[in-house]
Amino acid sequence: MSEKVGTVFNFLQLPDVQKFPFVIDKEKNQMMIQKGQFVCTESIEGYLIGVVEKILILNEYFSDALTIKAYNNENNPNILKGLFPSDDFEYAIAIVRNLGVIEFDNNDKIKKVNRMSYPARPGKEVFVVEDEILKQFIGLDYEKGLDLGNLKVGNLKAKIPINKLLNKHFAILSISGGGKSYLTSILIEELLSRSDSWGTPAIVLIDVHGEYSYLKSIQELSEKVSIFDSIYSQISVPNMNAYIFRKYQEQISNVQVRELANYIKKIRKKNKLYSLHNLIELIAETDDGNKSTKQALIGWLSDLDRLNLFGPEENPNLDNLIKPGHLTIFNFEKEISIRKKQILVDYLSNRLFYLRRTEKIPPFLLIVEEAHQFCPEAAHSKALSKYILETIAREGRKFMACLCLISQRPKKLSSTALSQMNSKMILNIKNPYDLKHLMDSSEAITKEYADTISSLGVGEMLLMGNAVKYPIFIEIRTRKYKSKVEDLLLTDLCLNWTDKKLS
Ligand SMILES: Nc1ncnc2c1ncn2[C@@H]1O[C@H](COP(=O)(O)OP(=O)(O)O)[C@@H](O)[C@H]1O
Ligand SMILES: [Mg+2]
Numbered sequence: 447m448s449e450k451v452g453t454v455f456n457f458l459q460l461p462d463v464q465k466f467p468f469v470i471d472k473e474k475n476q477m478m479i480q481k482g483q484f485v486c487t488e489s490i491e492g493y494l495i496g497v498v499e500k501i502l503i504l505n506e507y508f509s510d511a512l513t514i515k516a517y518n519n520e521n522n523p524n525i526l527k528g529l530f531p532s533d534d535f536e537y538a539i540a541i542v543r544n545l546g547v548i549e550f551d552n553n554d555k556i557k558k559v560n561r562m563s564y565p566a567r568p569g570k571e572v573f574v575v576e577d578e579i580l581k582q583f584i585g586l587d588y589e590k591g592l593d594l595g596n597l598k599v600g601n602l603k604a605k606i607p608i609n610k611l612l613n614k615h616f617a618i619l620s621i622s623g624g625g626k627s628y629l630t631s632i633l634i635e636e637l638l639s640r641s642d643s644w645g646t647p648a649i650v651l652i653d654v655h656g657e658y659s660y661l662k663s664i665q666e667l668s669e670k671v672s673i674f675d676s677i678y679s680q681i682s683v684p685n686m687n688a689y690i691f692r693k694y695q696e697q698i699s700n701v702q703v704r705e706l707a708n709y710i711k712k713i714r715k716k717n718k719l720y721s722l723h724n725l726i727e728l729i730a731e732t733d734d735g736n737k738s739t740k741q742a743l744i745g746w747l748s749d750l751d752r753l754n755l756f757g758p759e760e761n762p763n764l765d766n767l768i769k770p771g772h773l774t775i776f777n778f779e780k781e782i783s784i785r786k787k788q789i790l791v792d793y794l795s796n797r798l799f800y801l802r803r804t805e806k807i808p809p810f811l812l813i814v815e816e817a818h819q820f821c822p823e824a825a826h827s828k829a830l831s832k833y834i835l836e837t838i839a840r841e842g843r844k845f846m847a848c849l850c851l852i853s854q855r856p857k858k859l860s861s862t863a864l865s866q867m868n869s870k871m872i873l874n875i876k877n878p879y880d881l882k883h884l885m886d887s888s889e890a891i892t893k894e895y896a897d898t899i900s901s902l903g904v905g906e907m908l909l910m911g912n913a914v915k916y917p918i919f920i921e922i923r924t925r926k927y928k929s930k931v932e933d934l935l936l937t938d939l940c941l942n943w944t945d946k947k948l949s
Contacts, residue, residue: 448576451479454487454566457539466496466566470538479540482599482919484575484583489547490564495575495583496542499894505536542572545916548583556582577602585610585915590644592636594629595923598906604920608637611913612647612811615839615849615866619884620873622854625904625922627657629871630813630852634661635926637811638670638773646771647848648810650798652791655815656779660929667927672767673775676786680757681793683722684714693830694789695746702746705739719758722751753786764797768807784819791820792831799838802847809846812838817851818858826858839866857883869911874902890917 452468460467466487470479479485483498508514544566546559556579580602581588591605618626630651638661640646651658662671688707692698698706713720713728726747729740750756767774776794778787791814801807814820814835821835822828838849839862851867853859857880864887872891875881881896890910891899895917899908902919910917 448486448573450571450573451485452540452572454568454570454572455539456568460541461565461568463544463562463565465499465541465543467539467541468572470501470540472537478574479538480599484580484600485540485542485572486548486575486579487566487570487572489562489566489570491547491560491562493548493550494544494562494566495546495548495559495579496544496566498540499543500541501538502541503536503538507535542566548579559583574600583916584918590640592633593923594632594636594909595905595921598919598921604909604918606909606913608640608646611869612848613846614843614868614912615851616869616871616911616913617817617856617859617864617867618850618852618871618873619856619875619880620854620907621876623904624854624873624875625907626852626854626873627655627815628925629873629907629922630815630850631658631661631925631927631929632923634658634773635667638667638771639926640771642771647846648768648770648808649773649813650768650794650810651773651775651813652778652794652815652820653775654778654787654819656777657815657929658775659777659779661773661775661927664927667773670771671773671775672762673777674762676776676778676781676790677754678761679755679776679790680759680761681755681789682760683725683756683758684718684720685760686756691747691750693792695750696830698743698746701736702739702743705735706743709743721758722747722756724758726751753783753789755786755789760797764794764801765806768798768801768810770808788820788829788831792834795831795834795838799834799842799845799847802845809848811848811850813850813852815852817853817863818855821851821860821863822858823860832860836860836862839863856880856887861887867911869909869913872899872902872908872910873906874904875899 450471452470454461454466454468457467479498479501481498481501484495485498486493486495488494544562547562548556549558549560551557580600585607586602586605587607588603588605591607592611594604594606596602597604618629620626634649637646637649659673661667662673688703688710691706692703709725709729713725717724726744729744776790781787795812798807798810798812802810820829820831822832835849838847842849851859851863856864856875861883870888875884881900885891885896895908902908905922907920907922908917909920
Protein backbone atom coordinates (compact mmCIF):
# COMPACT_ATOMS: atom_id res chain seq x y z
CA MET A 447 0.00 0.00 0.00
CA SER A 448 1.32 3.45 -0.84
CA GLU A 449 1.83 6.15 1.69
CA LYS A 450 -0.85 8.63 2.71
CA VAL A 451 0.40 12.19 2.39
CA GLY A 452 -2.62 14.37 2.98
CA THR A 453 -6.31 15.16 2.65
CA VAL A 454 -8.25 16.91 -0.12
CA PHE A 455 -9.88 20.15 1.02
CA ASN A 456 -11.61 23.25 -0.32
CA PHE A 457 -9.34 26.14 -1.15
CA LEU A 458 -9.86 29.09 -3.51
CA GLN A 459 -12.65 27.62 -5.69
CA LEU A 460 -10.91 24.25 -5.84
CA PRO A 461 -11.20 21.32 -6.34
CA ASP A 462 -12.47 21.58 -9.88
CA VAL A 463 -12.10 19.18 -12.80
CA GLN A 464 -8.57 20.34 -13.57
CA LYS A 465 -7.07 20.71 -10.11
CA PHE A 466 -7.40 19.83 -6.46
CA PRO A 467 -5.67 21.11 -3.33
CA PHE A 468 -4.73 18.98 -0.34
CA VAL A 469 -3.39 19.69 3.12
CA ILE A 470 -0.08 17.95 3.56
CA ASP A 471 0.10 15.73 6.65
CA LYS A 472 2.42 17.60 8.91
CA GLU A 473 4.48 15.18 10.95
CA LYS A 474 6.05 12.94 8.46
CA ASN A 475 5.39 14.25 5.02
CA GLN A 476 6.02 17.90 4.69
CA MET A 477 9.53 17.32 3.43
CA MET A 478 8.57 14.45 1.22
CA ILE A 479 6.01 16.04 -1.05
CA GLN A 480 7.73 17.86 -3.86
CA LYS A 481 6.72 19.68 -6.97
CA GLY A 482 6.43 17.10 -9.72
CA GLN A 483 5.32 14.29 -7.37
CA PHE A 484 2.65 11.95 -8.70
CA VAL A 485 -0.25 11.53 -6.25
CA CYS A 486 -3.64 9.88 -6.33
CA THR A 487 -6.99 10.04 -4.61
CA GLU A 488 -10.28 8.30 -4.96
CA SER A 489 -12.80 10.39 -6.89
CA ILE A 490 -16.38 9.47 -7.82
CA GLU A 491 -15.00 8.07 -11.07
CA GLY A 492 -12.26 5.99 -9.48
CA TYR A 493 -8.48 6.25 -9.23
CA LEU A 494 -7.64 9.90 -9.93
CA ILE A 495 -3.95 10.50 -10.68
CA GLY A 496 -2.36 13.94 -10.66
CA VAL A 497 0.92 15.74 -10.33
CA VAL A 498 1.84 18.26 -7.65
CA GLU A 499 2.16 21.59 -9.37
CA LYS A 500 2.62 23.99 -6.51
CA ILE A 501 3.29 23.89 -2.78
CA LEU A 502 2.22 26.72 -0.47
CA ILE A 503 2.86 27.29 3.21
CA LEU A 504 0.20 29.24 5.06
CA ASN A 505 -0.16 30.60 8.56
CA GLU A 506 -3.31 32.44 9.63
CA TYR A 507 -1.34 34.43 12.17
CA PHE A 508 0.70 35.97 9.39
CA SER A 509 -2.03 36.78 6.95
CA ASP A 510 -2.87 40.19 8.39
CA ALA A 511 -0.51 43.13 7.81
CA LEU A 512 -1.36 44.92 11.08
CA THR A 513 -0.73 41.86 13.19
CA ILE A 514 2.60 41.32 11.49
CA LYS A 515 3.52 44.92 12.07
CA ALA A 516 2.81 44.44 15.75
CA TYR A 517 4.78 41.23 15.71
CA ASN A 518 7.80 43.07 14.40
CA ASN A 519 7.52 45.84 16.99
CA GLU A 520 11.03 46.65 18.25
CA ASN A 521 9.85 47.36 21.80
CA ASN A 522 7.90 44.22 22.11
CA PRO A 523 9.53 41.50 20.05
CA ASN A 524 7.93 38.13 19.64
CA ILE A 525 4.62 39.36 21.00
CA LEU A 526 2.70 36.95 18.78
CA LYS A 527 4.94 34.03 19.49
CA GLY A 528 4.70 34.63 23.23
CA LEU A 529 0.94 34.89 23.23
CA PHE A 530 -0.02 32.29 20.69
CA PRO A 531 1.39 29.00 19.40
CA SER A 532 1.80 30.55 15.97
CA ASP A 533 4.24 27.89 14.73
CA ASP A 534 1.59 25.23 15.25
CA PHE A 535 -0.72 27.06 12.90
CA GLU A 536 1.63 26.75 9.99
CA TYR A 537 0.44 24.30 7.38
CA ALA A 538 1.43 23.34 3.89
CA ILE A 539 -0.87 22.71 1.01
CA ALA A 540 -0.20 21.24 -2.38
CA ILE A 541 -2.07 22.07 -5.57
CA VAL A 542 -2.40 19.07 -7.85
CA ARG A 543 -3.07 19.10 -11.59
CA ASN A 544 -5.28 16.17 -12.52
CA LEU A 545 -3.95 13.89 -15.24
CA GLY A 546 -6.70 11.32 -15.58
CA VAL A 547 -8.72 8.55 -14.05
CA ILE A 548 -7.03 5.16 -14.31
CA GLU A 549 -9.06 2.12 -15.26
CA PHE A 550 -7.45 -1.15 -14.16
CA ASP A 551 -7.87 -4.61 -15.66
CA ASN A 552 -8.31 -7.79 -13.61
CA ASN A 553 -4.56 -8.07 -13.00
CA ASP A 554 -4.26 -4.55 -11.62
CA LYS A 555 -2.53 -3.39 -14.77
CA ILE A 556 -3.49 -0.07 -16.31
CA LYS A 557 -6.09 -0.71 -18.94
CA LYS A 558 -6.89 2.84 -19.88
CA VAL A 559 -6.49 6.40 -18.65
CA ASN A 560 -9.72 8.33 -18.99
CA ARG A 561 -10.33 12.04 -18.84
CA MET A 562 -11.94 13.11 -15.62
CA SER A 563 -15.30 14.78 -15.59
CA TYR A 564 -15.69 15.22 -11.81
CA PRO A 565 -13.42 16.96 -9.32
CA ALA A 566 -11.66 15.18 -6.47
CA ARG A 567 -13.70 14.88 -3.25
CA PRO A 568 -12.87 17.06 -0.23
CA GLY A 569 -12.10 14.94 2.80
CA LYS A 570 -10.63 12.08 0.77
CA GLU A 571 -7.14 10.87 1.48
CA VAL A 572 -4.26 11.55 -0.89
CA PHE A 573 -1.51 8.98 -1.51
CA VAL A 574 1.79 8.89 -3.32
CA VAL A 575 1.32 6.82 -6.48
CA GLU A 576 2.82 3.36 -6.11
CA ASP A 577 5.96 2.71 -8.16
CA GLU A 578 4.42 -0.16 -10.08
CA ILE A 579 1.48 1.96 -11.23
CA LEU A 580 3.69 4.93 -12.01
CA LYS A 581 5.99 2.79 -14.17
CA GLN A 582 3.01 1.78 -16.27
CA PHE A 583 1.52 5.25 -16.29
CA ILE A 584 4.74 6.78 -17.69
CA GLY A 585 5.44 3.74 -19.82
CA LEU A 586 8.87 2.82 -18.44
CA ASP A 587 10.44 -0.46 -19.47
CA TYR A 588 12.33 -1.96 -16.54
CA GLU A 589 13.32 -5.03 -18.46
CA LYS A 590 14.92 -3.80 -21.67
CA GLY A 591 14.66 0.00 -21.50
CA LEU A 592 17.55 2.42 -21.83
CA ASP A 593 18.75 3.49 -18.41
CA LEU A 594 19.18 7.26 -18.55
CA GLY A 595 19.13 7.90 -14.79
CA ASN A 596 16.42 8.48 -12.20
CA LEU A 597 13.16 10.34 -12.17
CA LYS A 598 13.78 13.63 -10.43
CA VAL A 599 10.99 13.09 -7.95
CA GLY A 600 10.46 9.70 -6.35
CA ASN A 601 12.83 6.81 -6.71
CA LEU A 602 12.09 5.26 -10.06
CA LYS A 603 14.76 4.54 -12.61
CA ALA A 604 14.21 6.30 -15.92
CA LYS A 605 14.34 3.26 -18.18
CA ILE A 606 13.09 4.45 -21.53
CA PRO A 607 11.51 1.95 -23.92
CA ILE A 608 13.76 1.73 -26.96
CA ASN A 609 10.95 0.99 -29.39
CA LYS A 610 9.07 4.10 -28.34
CA LEU A 611 12.14 6.31 -28.56
CA LEU A 612 13.70 4.99 -31.75
CA ASN A 613 10.72 4.12 -33.89
CA LYS A 614 10.31 7.86 -34.42
CA HIS A 615 12.80 10.73 -34.33
CA PHE A 616 14.06 12.70 -31.39
CA ALA A 617 15.98 15.86 -30.59
CA ILE A 618 18.44 16.72 -27.82
CA LEU A 619 18.39 20.42 -27.07
CA SER A 620 20.11 22.73 -24.60
CA ILE A 621 22.47 25.67 -24.30
CA SER A 622 26.10 25.00 -25.12
CA GLY A 623 27.60 23.15 -22.15
CA GLY A 624 24.15 21.96 -21.08
CA GLY A 625 25.14 18.31 -21.33
CA LYS A 626 23.90 17.24 -24.78
CA SER A 627 27.03 15.33 -25.76
CA TYR A 628 27.22 13.77 -22.31
CA LEU A 629 23.64 12.54 -22.61
CA THR A 630 24.36 11.27 -26.13
CA SER A 631 27.27 9.21 -24.85
CA ILE A 632 24.97 7.69 -22.23
CA LEU A 633 22.46 6.75 -24.90
CA ILE A 634 25.29 5.16 -26.86
CA GLU A 635 26.57 3.29 -23.78
CA GLU A 636 23.10 1.90 -23.30
CA LEU A 637 22.62 0.91 -26.93
CA LEU A 638 26.02 -0.73 -27.23
CA SER A 639 25.69 -2.71 -24.03
CA ARG A 640 22.35 -4.29 -24.88
CA SER A 641 22.23 -8.03 -25.17
CA ASP A 642 22.65 -9.25 -28.76
CA SER A 643 19.39 -11.14 -28.49
CA TRP A 644 17.38 -7.97 -27.84
CA GLY A 645 17.85 -6.35 -31.25
CA THR A 646 19.57 -2.98 -31.51
CA PRO A 647 19.74 -0.65 -34.51
CA ALA A 648 22.97 0.42 -36.13
CA ILE A 649 24.18 3.81 -34.90
CA VAL A 650 25.81 6.39 -37.14
CA LEU A 651 27.17 9.49 -35.47
CA ILE A 652 28.26 12.74 -37.05
CA ASP A 653 30.83 13.80 -34.49
CA VAL A 654 31.57 17.41 -35.33
CA HIS A 655 34.06 18.01 -32.53
CA GLY A 656 35.67 14.59 -32.16
CA GLU A 657 34.11 14.11 -28.72
CA TYR A 658 33.23 10.46 -29.10
CA SER A 659 36.46 8.88 -30.31
CA TYR A 660 37.19 7.78 -26.72
CA LEU A 661 34.52 5.10 -27.05
CA LYS A 662 36.86 3.15 -29.31
CA SER A 663 39.53 3.03 -26.60
CA ILE A 664 37.17 1.43 -24.08
CA GLN A 665 37.85 -2.26 -23.95
CA GLU A 666 34.25 -3.39 -23.47
CA LEU A 667 33.03 -1.37 -26.43
CA SER A 668 35.94 -1.22 -28.82
CA GLU A 669 34.79 -4.06 -31.05
CA LYS A 670 31.45 -2.38 -31.56
CA VAL A 671 32.88 0.98 -32.61
CA SER A 672 34.40 2.15 -35.92
CA ILE A 673 35.78 5.64 -36.45
CA PHE A 674 36.30 7.38 -39.76
CA ASP A 675 38.22 10.56 -40.01
CA SER A 676 36.51 12.95 -42.40
CA ILE A 677 39.83 13.73 -44.08
CA TYR A 678 39.95 10.18 -45.42
CA SER A 679 36.31 10.09 -46.48
CA GLN A 680 35.73 9.89 -50.18
CA ILE A 681 32.60 10.41 -52.21
CA SER A 682 32.42 8.11 -55.20
CA VAL A 683 32.54 10.14 -58.44
CA PRO A 684 31.25 7.26 -60.65
CA ASN A 685 28.09 7.27 -58.51
CA MET A 686 27.40 10.94 -59.25
CA ASN A 687 25.20 12.10 -62.10
CA ALA A 688 25.23 15.62 -63.50
CA TYR A 689 22.47 16.79 -61.15
CA ILE A 690 24.38 15.66 -58.11
CA PHE A 691 27.30 17.74 -59.34
CA ARG A 692 25.00 20.72 -59.45
CA LYS A 693 23.90 20.06 -55.91
CA TYR A 694 27.50 20.45 -54.78
CA GLN A 695 28.23 23.29 -57.17
CA GLU A 696 25.08 25.36 -57.45
CA GLN A 697 26.34 27.80 -60.05
CA ILE A 698 26.48 25.16 -62.79
CA SER A 699 23.89 26.32 -65.37
CA ASN A 700 21.28 24.18 -67.13
CA VAL A 701 23.27 24.16 -70.35
CA GLN A 702 26.38 23.12 -68.46
CA VAL A 703 24.53 20.34 -66.66
CA ARG A 704 23.41 18.91 -70.00
CA GLU A 705 26.93 19.04 -71.37
CA LEU A 706 28.29 17.47 -68.22
CA ALA A 707 25.80 14.62 -68.53
CA ASN A 708 27.23 13.89 -71.99
CA TYR A 709 30.78 13.85 -70.71
CA ILE A 710 29.79 11.52 -67.91
CA LYS A 711 28.15 9.18 -70.39
CA LYS A 712 31.33 9.21 -72.43
CA ILE A 713 33.69 8.51 -69.55
CA ARG A 714 31.53 5.69 -68.21
CA LYS A 715 31.99 3.85 -71.49
CA LYS A 716 35.76 4.02 -71.15
CA ASN A 717 36.35 3.62 -67.46
CA LYS A 718 34.36 2.28 -64.49
CA LEU A 719 36.45 3.79 -61.75
CA TYR A 720 37.18 7.35 -62.68
CA SER A 721 38.12 10.35 -60.57
CA LEU A 722 37.18 14.00 -60.93
CA HIS A 723 40.61 14.54 -62.37
CA ASN A 724 39.90 11.98 -65.13
CA LEU A 725 36.63 13.72 -65.91
CA ILE A 726 38.28 17.13 -66.13
CA GLU A 727 40.94 15.67 -68.44
CA LEU A 728 38.30 14.19 -70.70
CA ILE A 729 36.50 17.52 -70.98
CA ALA A 730 39.75 19.31 -71.79
CA GLU A 731 40.74 16.75 -74.41
CA THR A 732 37.41 16.68 -76.24
CA ASP A 733 37.58 18.86 -79.34
CA ASP A 734 33.90 19.43 -80.06
CA GLY A 735 31.45 21.30 -77.85
CA ASN A 736 31.12 24.91 -76.85
CA LYS A 737 34.43 26.26 -75.64
CA SER A 738 33.09 28.55 -72.94
CA THR A 739 30.82 25.83 -71.55
CA LYS A 740 33.83 23.54 -71.38
CA GLN A 741 35.93 26.16 -69.65
CA ALA A 742 33.18 26.86 -67.13
CA LEU A 743 32.72 23.15 -66.39
CA ILE A 744 36.44 22.64 -65.93
CA GLY A 745 36.42 25.56 -63.54
CA TRP A 746 33.52 24.23 -61.45
CA LEU A 747 34.88 20.70 -61.33
CA SER A 748 38.40 21.83 -60.44
CA ASP A 749 36.90 23.82 -57.60
CA LEU A 750 35.18 20.67 -56.33
CA ASP A 751 38.36 18.66 -56.81
CA ARG A 752 40.23 21.03 -54.52
CA LEU A 753 37.94 20.00 -51.65
CA ASN A 754 39.72 16.63 -51.62
CA LEU A 755 36.42 14.89 -51.07
CA PHE A 756 35.86 13.07 -54.32
CA GLY A 757 37.49 9.88 -55.51
CA PRO A 758 36.89 6.87 -57.73
CA GLU A 759 35.46 4.78 -54.87
CA GLU A 760 33.35 5.39 -51.81
CA ASN A 761 35.31 5.40 -48.59
CA PRO A 762 34.30 4.01 -46.19
CA ASN A 763 32.08 1.50 -47.90
CA LEU A 764 28.78 1.97 -46.13
CA ASP A 765 27.11 -1.25 -47.27
CA ASN A 766 29.48 -3.36 -45.23
CA LEU A 767 29.90 -1.02 -42.33
CA ILE A 768 26.41 -0.52 -40.97
CA LYS A 769 25.56 -3.41 -38.66
CA PRO A 770 23.01 -3.88 -35.87
CA GLY A 771 24.35 -2.79 -32.49
CA HIS A 772 27.44 -1.25 -34.07
CA LEU A 773 28.47 2.41 -33.81
CA THR A 774 30.07 4.16 -36.76
CA ILE A 775 31.55 7.55 -35.95
CA PHE A 776 32.36 10.11 -38.64
CA ASN A 777 34.85 12.35 -37.01
CA PHE A 778 34.79 15.92 -38.40
CA GLU A 779 37.20 17.24 -35.79
CA LYS A 780 39.93 18.25 -38.24
CA GLU A 781 37.53 19.69 -40.77
CA ILE A 782 37.22 23.48 -40.76
CA SER A 783 35.27 24.11 -43.96
CA ILE A 784 31.55 24.18 -43.28
CA ARG A 785 30.84 23.55 -46.97
CA LYS A 786 32.83 20.32 -46.87
CA LYS A 787 31.08 19.18 -43.71
CA GLN A 788 27.69 19.86 -45.27
CA ILE A 789 28.61 17.97 -48.43
CA LEU A 790 29.71 14.99 -46.34
CA VAL A 791 26.59 14.99 -44.18
CA ASP A 792 24.47 15.26 -47.30
CA TYR A 793 26.27 12.39 -48.96
CA LEU A 794 26.22 10.12 -45.92
CA SER A 795 22.55 10.78 -45.16
CA ASN A 796 21.53 10.22 -48.74
CA ARG A 797 23.47 6.98 -48.99
CA LEU A 798 22.21 5.69 -45.64
CA PHE A 799 18.62 6.46 -46.47
CA TYR A 800 18.94 4.90 -49.92
CA LEU A 801 20.60 1.75 -48.54
CA ARG A 802 17.94 1.50 -45.89
CA ARG A 803 15.08 1.90 -48.37
CA THR A 804 16.54 -0.84 -50.50
CA GLU A 805 17.01 -3.04 -47.41
CA LYS A 806 20.78 -3.23 -47.84
CA ILE A 807 21.43 -2.08 -44.29
CA PRO A 808 19.54 -2.69 -41.02
CA PRO A 809 17.40 -0.07 -39.23
CA PHE A 810 19.66 2.72 -38.03
CA LEU A 811 19.84 5.70 -35.76
CA LEU A 812 21.59 8.68 -37.32
CA ILE A 813 22.80 11.16 -34.71
CA VAL A 814 23.73 14.61 -35.98
CA GLU A 815 25.62 16.93 -33.63
CA GLU A 816 25.37 20.68 -34.30
CA ALA A 817 22.27 19.94 -36.37
CA HIS A 818 21.55 23.63 -36.94
CA GLN A 819 24.63 23.72 -39.20
CA PHE A 820 23.27 20.94 -41.38
CA CYS A 821 19.55 21.52 -41.24
CA PRO A 822 19.06 25.26 -40.63
CA GLU A 823 15.87 27.30 -40.69
CA ALA A 824 15.71 29.09 -44.04
CA ALA A 825 15.78 32.54 -42.48
CA HIS A 826 19.18 31.84 -40.94
CA SER A 827 21.32 30.14 -43.55
CA LYS A 828 21.43 27.58 -46.31
CA ALA A 829 22.85 24.11 -46.21
CA LEU A 830 22.74 21.56 -48.98
CA SER A 831 22.32 18.77 -46.44
CA LYS A 832 19.02 20.27 -45.28
CA TYR A 833 16.87 18.67 -47.95
CA ILE A 834 17.83 15.07 -47.15
CA LEU A 835 17.67 15.59 -43.38
CA GLU A 836 14.17 17.01 -43.71
CA THR A 837 13.26 14.12 -45.96
CA ILE A 838 14.46 11.57 -43.41
CA ALA A 839 12.58 13.54 -40.73
CA ARG A 840 9.40 13.27 -42.78
CA GLU A 841 9.74 9.84 -44.34
CA GLY A 842 12.29 7.97 -42.24
CA ARG A 843 9.80 6.32 -39.89
CA LYS A 844 8.38 4.14 -42.60
CA PHE A 845 11.80 2.64 -43.17
CA MET A 846 12.94 2.57 -39.53
CA ALA A 847 15.53 5.22 -40.19
CA CYS A 848 15.63 7.21 -36.98
CA LEU A 849 17.11 10.66 -36.76
CA CYS A 850 18.48 12.32 -33.64
CA LEU A 851 19.18 16.03 -34.04
CA ILE A 852 21.34 17.72 -31.43
CA SER A 853 21.49 21.48 -31.22
CA GLN A 854 22.23 24.38 -28.92
CA ARG A 855 20.26 26.78 -31.10
CA PRO A 856 16.77 25.31 -31.60
CA LYS A 857 15.71 28.60 -33.16
CA LYS A 858 18.23 28.14 -35.95
CA LEU A 859 17.12 24.59 -36.57
CA SER A 860 14.68 23.92 -39.39
CA SER A 861 11.19 24.04 -37.92
CA THR A 862 10.07 21.44 -40.47
CA ALA A 863 12.62 19.03 -39.04
CA LEU A 864 12.06 20.05 -35.44
CA SER A 865 8.32 19.49 -35.64
CA GLN A 866 9.01 15.91 -36.80
CA MET A 867 11.14 15.17 -33.73
CA ASN A 868 8.53 13.16 -31.85
CA SER A 869 10.47 12.90 -28.64
CA LYS A 870 12.45 15.73 -27.15
CA MET A 871 15.19 15.58 -24.56
CA ILE A 872 15.44 19.10 -23.28
CA LEU A 873 18.21 20.20 -20.97
CA ASN A 874 18.75 23.74 -19.82
CA ILE A 875 17.73 26.39 -22.36
CA LYS A 876 17.98 30.04 -21.39
CA ASN A 877 17.49 31.97 -24.60
CA PRO A 878 13.87 33.22 -24.75
CA TYR A 879 13.83 33.05 -28.56
CA ASP A 880 14.87 29.39 -28.47
CA LEU A 881 12.19 28.65 -25.89
CA LYS A 882 9.56 30.40 -27.95
CA HIS A 883 10.61 28.48 -31.06
CA LEU A 884 10.30 25.24 -29.09
CA MET A 885 6.86 26.18 -27.82
CA ASP A 886 5.83 26.97 -31.40
CA SER A 887 7.11 23.62 -32.66
CA SER A 888 5.27 21.57 -30.07
CA GLU A 889 2.07 22.33 -28.24
CA ALA A 890 3.12 19.99 -25.42
CA ILE A 891 5.69 22.58 -24.33
CA THR A 892 3.57 24.94 -22.29
CA LYS A 893 4.66 28.16 -20.63
CA GLU A 894 5.06 26.26 -17.37
CA TYR A 895 7.45 23.75 -18.91
CA ALA A 896 9.33 26.57 -20.59
CA ASP A 897 9.86 28.21 -17.19
CA THR A 898 11.15 24.99 -15.69
CA ILE A 899 13.42 24.33 -18.69
CA SER A 900 15.22 27.62 -18.15
CA SER A 901 16.03 26.66 -14.57
CA LEU A 902 17.24 23.09 -15.11
CA GLY A 903 20.69 22.33 -13.71
CA VAL A 904 23.47 20.37 -15.43
CA GLY A 905 22.48 16.73 -15.52
CA GLU A 906 18.73 17.41 -15.43
CA MET A 907 16.41 17.04 -18.36
CA LEU A 908 12.83 17.02 -19.44
CA LEU A 909 11.85 14.08 -21.62
CA MET A 910 8.61 14.45 -23.50
CA GLY A 911 6.88 13.14 -26.57
CA ASN A 912 6.53 9.70 -28.02
CA ALA A 913 9.11 8.00 -25.77
CA VAL A 914 6.99 8.42 -22.64
CA LYS A 915 3.28 8.61 -22.02
CA TYR A 916 3.72 11.56 -19.72
CA PRO A 917 6.56 14.17 -19.69
CA ILE A 918 9.10 13.44 -16.98
CA PHE A 919 12.04 15.18 -15.40
CA ILE A 920 15.12 13.00 -15.24
CA GLU A 921 18.34 13.25 -13.29
CA ILE A 922 20.76 11.92 -15.85
CA ARG A 923 23.06 9.19 -14.58
CA THR A 924 26.83 9.46 -14.71
CA ARG A 925 28.79 7.88 -17.51
CA LYS A 926 30.02 4.35 -17.09
CA TYR A 927 33.00 4.97 -19.32
CA LYS A 928 34.98 8.10 -19.12
CA SER A 929 36.45 10.25 -21.83
CA LYS A 930 40.12 11.05 -21.33
CA VAL A 931 39.80 14.57 -22.66
CA GLU A 932 36.97 15.36 -20.26
CA ASP A 933 39.33 16.43 -17.49
CA LEU A 934 41.94 18.01 -19.69
CA LEU A 935 42.81 21.44 -18.36
CA LEU A 936 44.16 24.32 -20.37
CA THR A 937 47.01 24.82 -17.88
CA ASP A 938 48.01 21.13 -18.07
CA LEU A 939 48.09 21.29 -21.82
CA CYS A 940 50.37 24.33 -21.62
CA LEU A 941 52.68 22.57 -19.13
CA ASN A 942 52.88 19.46 -21.31
CA TRP A 943 53.62 21.66 -24.25
CA THR A 944 56.60 23.24 -22.52
CA ASP A 945 57.88 19.79 -21.46
CA LYS A 946 57.55 18.53 -25.00
CA LYS A 947 59.54 21.46 -26.36
CA LEU A 948 62.30 20.98 -23.78
CA SER A 949 62.75 17.26 -24.27
N1 LIG B 1 24.68 14.22 -16.34
C1 LIG B 1 25.87 14.79 -16.09
N2 LIG B 1 26.58 14.44 -15.01
C2 LIG B 1 27.78 14.99 -14.77
N3 LIG B 1 28.36 15.89 -15.57
C3 LIG B 1 27.73 16.30 -16.65
C4 LIG B 1 26.45 15.77 -16.98
N4 LIG B 1 26.04 16.35 -18.12
C5 LIG B 1 27.03 17.18 -18.49
N5 LIG B 1 28.04 17.18 -17.62
C6 LIG B 1 29.27 17.97 -17.73
O1 LIG B 1 28.96 19.24 -18.27
C7 LIG B 1 29.91 19.63 -19.25
C8 LIG B 1 29.26 20.00 -20.56
O2 LIG B 1 28.63 18.87 -21.12
P1 LIG B 1 28.53 18.62 -22.68
O3 LIG B 1 27.82 17.35 -22.85
O4 LIG B 1 29.85 18.74 -23.34
O5 LIG B 1 27.64 19.86 -23.13
P2 LIG B 1 27.07 20.22 -24.58
O6 LIG B 1 27.34 19.06 -25.48
O7 LIG B 1 25.63 20.47 -24.36
O8 LIG B 1 27.78 21.46 -24.99
C9 LIG B 1 30.89 18.48 -19.41
O9 LIG B 1 32.09 18.80 -18.76
C10 LIG B 1 30.21 17.31 -18.73
O10 LIG B 1 31.16 16.51 -18.10
MG1 LIG C 1 28.38 18.99 -27.28
